[in-house]
Amino acid sequence: MPQPPIQPKTTSLQQAPKLLPSALLAELLERIDTDKRLVVLDMGHAMASTVRFFGEYRCQLNFIDLYAEQFILTPDPELTHSQRVAAMREALNLAPSAKIDICLFWDIFNYLDDAHTKALIEVLEPHISTATGALVINPRDSRHYLPFYRYGIADQDNFMQVESTGTQPTIFARSQRDLNNLVDYFAIDRGRLISEGRAEYLLFENRNIDKTDRSMI
């Protein structure tokens, strides 16, 4: 049963960036070949620390800033699936041949309804390989409040988080199991609890996994 959207909150004062310890970023970096040129997709806002971090690698770092797109700020429920896919494709603006090594979803799925989440996953599919790893931040369960942050990478053991300004878009909270089902060819490989009622998930492409695991919350 889908959860009703959670009422957004508004903040006006931007705080200084803070470190958010991560146990899974280092694991992601261990499991991909960082000696070759990396292609990184960051769904969020460009942050200085993320650019600094990947400046040590030979890489292409793509900042999508999906959070600023109209389909998040003022979603149109009348759109057809093909229109949603077209809007998502335009927002991602990926070259047809691009293959992504690291996908930093952050908490974007919480701001996309199921239809838009499916559109995002569909548009990404040609750019995903078995080597693609992804990170997601989510409330521990659908009852937890989602803080309104922007995220980046500080170092391999820490994310960077900074409080967002403005009005938090509508939140579509999901359980880990519901999210795992929605991300289709991705599968949650492991998760860790982090502060403020959140969890970080490490995802890999895995089309063969049994997603009927009832142990997920």
Place this chain on the structure above:
Amino acid sequence: MFSKYKKFISGSDDSSLKSDNKAGIFEPSLQSAVIGAGVTIEGQVISHEDMVIAGEVRGAVIAKNHHIHIATSGIVKADITAKIISVEGTVTGNVTGLERVIITATSNVQGNIECPRVTLEDGAKFKGSIEMNPGEPTQSILPIFPVTSVKKRSSSARSDQIGAKAS
């Protein structure tokens, strides 16, 4: 000599034009050219000296051996190729830095950046890709032609297949 041009660079406070030493922000010299805030240029700008763009340029900007600084009032709808590029204003187009690119907190950049070393300050509005290779200077120079729209992001990346240990 440069001081007489400063009044035309609206929106560029003096502090932002002082240090090329620390953050890499432009320090105008006597050899600096200035495209003032009230000037619009359409076409190809080739500079053999450091240059401040406080006005508007549409087309292409090239200064292979020099520093191009886009001041806060500057609007560039063009591909930029230069040794060092620092942006405080608005850029729509591809940015190729042969040595260094600095995107400051006040800037709004939409396009693809290619440079061995890229610095982006928190607060900057940036959408696009950043191609970084800390081991090598940038070799490729973007083609020169008038810009009508931002190019689609391109990626020649190949992804070597490795086995994910997903359970």
